[in-house]
Amino acid sequence: MSRKPLPPPDPARRMRGFEAASGFLRDPIRHASESRGFAVARLLTHWPEVVGEDLARMTRPVKIGYGREGLGATLTLLVASAHAPMVQMQLPRIVEKVNAVYGYAAISRIALTQTAATGFAEGQATFAYEQSSAQNTARPVAPEIAGKARDTAAPITDPDLRAALEALAQNILTRRRN
Structure with a gap:
């Protein structure tokens, strides 16, 4: 079996040398995030910057769903069940910060999905816990x-x-x- 030789390079194509890897990954990442409802992938990639380190240790964005209720979408967050009451109290603050990323009131509601520390749906989501001082002594x-x-x-x-x-x-x- 002989292989076909490669076709000659297209003279109309401009040779640019090496391209940044982010250029090759931009479209697949955008397609994957849009299929989960995330129009702005920055919400996924920069979650600690959006909500702060303390909330990012306890939560992970899972999906954005657009319902029939009217304007605004529902952001679903994965939360360790022990931290759910604390996150529940901070939902208005999270809504404000997420809407600041979008630039308009894109999120009107947040749904919490509780899980154990080992996680389940999101590829075994890991949460960074700080051990209490009682455990450290x-x-x-x-x-x-x-x-x-x-x-x-x-x-x-x-x-x-x-x-x-x-x-x-x-x-x-x-x-x-x-």
């Missing part, structure tokens, strides 16, 4: 228990696994016996 452990836990995990060569097993051993050894 470690309880003091007796030196003999810490030494016994260290000796138990000593044969493990991987440092991360050894630290995790050492912490597990400390938890087991400090657990109250009934």
Whole structure:
């Protein structure tokens, strides 16, 4: 089998050298975002800038739906269920910020879709949580228990696994016996 040779270059086409990758991706990204109702892809790509870092850690825009109710669309946000009440209180602020991106009152309502931290629909959406200070503080452990836990995990060569097993051993050894 022989391959067909490439056709000669079209002389009418202007050779521009290398083009920016964003030029090749602009149309597919616009088509994908428009199929989800996002006329302005900036809402998806710059979500933390639109609503702020604190709300962006708790929410992800999922889709924009245009209903029969009249003017204004419904923005659906993916929210971890633990943060839903806090986000619910800030809905008027989110509407203002999103409409500022569009330049007119494009969004009139926001619907919240609650999920677990592992997410579901949006490719396992990840949320950046800040651990509370109660989780960051470690309880003091007796030196003999810490030494016994260290000796138990000593044969493990991987440092991360050894630290995790050492912490597990400390938890087991400090657990109250009934």
